[in-house]
Amino acid sequence: MKAELDDPKGTLEWSTNLAYTLTNSAIEHWDYMVNPGVTVANMYGLVIGKGRDQYSMSGGGSGCRFWIYTIIKDLEGKSWLIMKTAGNDLWPKLLHRYSTTGPKSALPMVKGVFTAASTSSTSTSSAGASSAAPESARGPPTRVKVTKYTANGQLCYSWKSGGEDSRSYAKEWTSIEDDTGKLQLLHRAKNLISVPP
Numbered sequence: 001m002k003a004e005l006d007d008p009k010g011t012l013e014w015s016t017n018l019a020y021t022l023t024n025s026a027i028e029h030w031d032y033m034v035n036p037g038v039t040v041a042n043m044y045g046l047v048i049g050k051g052r053d054q055y056s057m058s059g060g061g062s063g064c065r066f067w068i069y070t071i072i073k074d075l076e077g078k079s080w081l082i083m084k085t086a087g088n089d090l091w092p093k094l095l096h097r098y099s100t101t102g103p104k105s106a107l108p109m110v111k112g113v114f115t116a117a118s119t120s121s122t123s124t125s126s127a128g129a130s131s132a133a134p135e136s137a138r139g140p141p142t143r144v145k146v147t148k149y150t151a152n153g154q155l156c157y158s159w160k161s162g163g164e165d166s167r168s169y170a171k172e173w174t175s176i177e178d179d180t181g182k183l184q185l186l187h188r189a190k191n192l193i194s195v196p197p
Contacts, residue, residue: 012053014044027098032072032086035079045176046074048188051114058110065094066111141193146173146185157185159192166190 022029047053052071057063073087083089097107144159148170155170173185173194185194 012047012055027100028093028104030090030093032075032090033082034075035082038080041174042080043075045174045186046078047071048174048186049176050074054115056113056115058112062097062107063110063112066109069094069109070114141186141191143195144192146194157194159194161192 052067052074055067058066069087069090072081072090075081076084076086095107095109096104098104142161144161146157146159149156149158151167156167157170157173158165158167160166168187168190172189173187176184176186176193186192
């Protein structure tokens with residue numbers, strides 16, 4: 001999650017081709033290991049499903065701290081982290097400003113604002129891990145009834161939205177599971193989520 005100095009609206013970028021695992025501007029960092037079997041696609045589904053990609057920073061150059069804490073709590077809530085109390089471990093560490101030239105200093109937490117309603121969903125599919133960066137905040141996904149069919153040997157979905165019939169290949173959708181265990185489909189580019197059957 002990043003934001004420009006004059007615009008606190010956060011931008012979340014997903015990439016599958018980074019040549020590093022830790023940014024070169026990190027002064028301090030803490031690692032929280034995930035349980036075996038948790039994938040980037042799982043995390044993507046969780047972040048998108050909860051609207052965590054739509055966040056306005058608090059400003060002042062430290063607005064991502066609450067976003068980071070929230071993501072860690074989301075991962076903890078799904079039991080995806082090995083450390084069961086990662087959020088409690090991380091919180092006090094986020095209440096400081098770290099410097100390369102002196103000791104850390106106290107920095108009160110200022111919360112940003114999540115600008116999208118949650119769909120309370122988590123990913124269960126490996127699809128979508130290499131999806132393009134989510135578009136800017138535009139509200140919660142539109143709920144549509146999706147019908148499965150095959151065209152030219154490929155799985156496709158059709159739906160009706162705004163009185164118009166639409167179609168797309170299945171690979172454009174990410175399978176997610178809501179909190180009750182029902183599968184849904186998320187089409188991030190079109191900002192759609194399927195209505196459970």
